[in-house]
Amino acid sequence: MRTFALCFLLLTSLSACGLRPLYGGASSPARAALGSVEVGEIPGRAGYLMRGALEQRLGAAGSTPPRYRLEVELDDQITGFGVRADNAVTRERRTLRARFQLVAADRGTVLLDATAGADAGVDVVSSEYATIAAEDSALENLTQQVADQIVARIALYATRTADEPGEGQAPGAASEGP
Template sequence: MMRRLALVLALAVPLAACGLKPMYAGGAGGAIAQGLTAIDVSPIEGKSGWLMQSALTDRLGSARRSGAARYRLDVRLDDKLEGLGLLSDDTVTRERRTLRARYQLVDLATGEIVLDETVGLDAGIDVVSSEYATIAAENTALENLTKEVADRIVTRLALKLRSLDAGQR
């Protein structure tokens, strides 16, 4: 038993010295969480834009912000729906919905673009005989893609804010 404990302690010491730090240390009061709440999301056109702006605002916590915004997030979306599977009578049996987002994080104090990236995902949709079911599947795919893309954007923003915070120290 003592050997096991000694082995665990011996392995824990190098792990503690590896330099890994939790990104969201400090919870809602931590530097990264405070930095995310200081981001305003610009209006985005269309239904997919409304969904994306809502998802980003929820994930960033902008509604909880007490002071002025420090950054602005500009997002441009490209939402495509294309038919893939074709039968001999030119009937589409499968569709692919692609959602791509180009986003820029702008420092409001200097006007400098701090981050400029693109992220995108796609989803497959079965086209069935019921038009209602197909439309519902297309809408569900858009909602799910929007949430996933928003998650990826927020993760990348958090990484950028962490690197900016480390550069100020």
């Protein structure tokens, strides 16, 4: 009983502080903004994977005309370290960084300009095929992580701009800068 009372007290205090879910409900500003984002072309294999991951998370299936355009530039690097006595690399770090801009489709105004990134370690083994497969697997995982970061930043932006005084229209519609 004591635990129940403590949980009840904690929950009522959280609701009083204005805490609410980011993706809460079908009519939330974040969900509406995410559904109206068009992802631009991103070159390369990493770009192909990133675009697919973003489109999957945004859920924009062409049901409504896009209000926003997401432009993404990727920097994918593999750095060798962990060198043996014979100068052979035994470990690699794969780094994927993304600079992204959320642009108002009608005006071309940049609403959000930010970066996201993730790193993964790859063991270099005697089999070149196994090393390449590990590098590819790392890239697939990194694109998923970076896509999660990008979508979270867009959702947070949409929620914050919807909460601004005088914001009665779509998230970011009255904003002229990041």
